[in-house]
Amino acid sequence: MKIKIIFLFTVILSLLNSCTRKAKEFNVNDSTEFVIPSSISLFTPLSIAGKESKVNFEEEFENNNTRAKYLKEVRLEELKFTITSPPGKSFNFLKSVSIYLSTEGLPEVLLASKDNIENSGQLELFLQPSSENLIEYIKNDSYKIRCNAITDEAIFQDITIKGDIKFNIVSKAAIFR
Numbered sequence: 001m002k003i004k005i006i007f008l009f010t011v012i013l014s015l016l017n018s019c020t021r022k023a024k025e026f027n028v029n030d031s032t033e034f035v036i037p038s039s040i041s042l043f044t045p046l047s048i049a050g051k052e053s054k055v056n057f058e059e060e061f062e063n064n065n066t067r068a069k070y071l072k073e074v075r076l077e078e079l080k081f082t083i084t085s086p087p088g089k090s091f092n093f094l095k096s097v098s099i100y101l102s103t104e105g106l107p108e109v110l111l112a113s114k115d116n117i118e119n120s121g122q123l124e125l126f127l128q129p130s131s132e133n134l135i136e137y138i139k140n141d142s143y144k145i146r147c148n149a150i151t152d153e154a155i156f157q158d159i160t161i162k163g164d165i166k167f168n169i170v171s172k173a174a175i176f177r
Contacts, residue, residue, distance in 0.1 A: 023072065023170060023171060023172060024064055024065065024066055024170070024171045025168065025169070025170045025171075026060075026064045026168075026169055027077060027166050027167065027168055027169070028055065028057065028060045028138075028166075028167045028169060029164070029165065029166050029167075030053055030055045030165045030167070031162060031163060031164050031165060032050040032051055032053060032145045032162075032163045032165065033050065033051060033084075033160060033161065033162050033163070034048045034050050034147045034160070034161045034163065035048065035158050035159070035160050035161075036048065036093075036149060036151070036155060036158065036159040036160075036161065037155070037158055038155045038156055038157050038158050039151070039154070039155050041154070042151060042152060042153065042154060043095065043150055043151070043152060044150070044151060045148065045149075045150050046147075046148065046149045046150070046151070047146065047147070047148050048146070048147045048148075048149065049144070049145075049146055049147075050144065050145035050146060050147060050163070051145075052142050052143070052144050053142060053143050053144070053145065054141065054142045055138075055142075055143075057138050057139070060169075061171075064169075064171070066171035067171075068138075068139050070171045070172045071135050071139075071169065071170070071171055071172070072170045072171060072172045073133055073135070073168075073169070073170040074133060074134040074135045074137075074138050074167055074168070074169050074170075075129065075131070075132070075133060075134065075167070075168050076111055076112055076129040076130065076132075076134065076165065076166070076167060076168075077129065077166045077167065077168040078126065078129065078164070078165075078166040079099060079111065079112040079126070079127040079129060079163060079164070079165055079166075080124055080125070080126050080127075080163070080164045081097075081124065081125040081126075081127065081161050081162070081163055082123070082124050082125075082161070082162045082164070083123065083159060083160065083161055083162075084160045084161070084162050085158070085159065085160040086157060086159070088123075089159060090121045090122055090123055091117060091122045091123075091125045092119040092120075092121065092122075092153060093151050093152065093153040093155055093159070094117045094125070094149060094150070094151060094152070095115075095116070095117060095150045095151060095152035096113070096114065096115040096116065096117060096149070096150045097113065097114055097117070097125075097127065097147065097148070097149045097150075098110060098112075098113040098147070098148045098149075099111045099112045099113065099127060099145060099146070099147055099148075099163070100145070100146045100147075100148070101134065101137055101143055101144070101145060102137075102143065102144050102146065103136075103137050103140040103142065103143040103144065104140060105140075106136055106137060106140075108146070109130070109132045109134070109137070110130045110132065111129070111130055111132070111134075111145070112127035112128060112129045112130060113127060113128055113130070114126075114127045114128055119152075134167070138167065138169075145163070145165075147161075
């Protein structure tokens with residue numbers, strides 16, 4: 001009788017263990033590109049539309065054994081700017097920059113920003129992520145990025161900036177693996 005109870009208890013524990021999972025955390029990467037047009041004026045606010053991004057988040061969720069309906073939190077972990085053209089150009093021309101995220105049916109939100117950018121010859125610029133939870137924004141098929149920038153140097157040729165984006169995603173514990 002004791003053996004049957006122990007066996008039954010073991011089977012029940014095994015079933016419970018296989019039907020639940022802990023919260024899962026993973027990252028999804030994307031990139032965008034902006035072109036800052038040449039201009040002579042200083043301290044001029046610029047608003048630059050980035051390319052529409054079509055990250056297949058559903059595939060990312062599937063690869064990480066979750067679904068959009070189980071998401072708990074989506075935040076920007078990192079946004080890094082690198083100048084791709086002209087080669088060797090630094091971020092000395094920028095005074096401040098703000099990046100906004102939008103998608104169909106939702107208001108635009110601040111994604112990241114950086115103010116009082118130092119003229120120190122930086123070739124990479126890391127922006128400060130906002131604390132916005134972006135769950136609803138990544139449930140859509142695509143999103144748009146917009147850049148607001150203020151320059152503190154005259155720009156005599158177009159500057160192309162690549163933005164590497166890293167989203168941190170946390171899914172809730174869900175039933176069934």
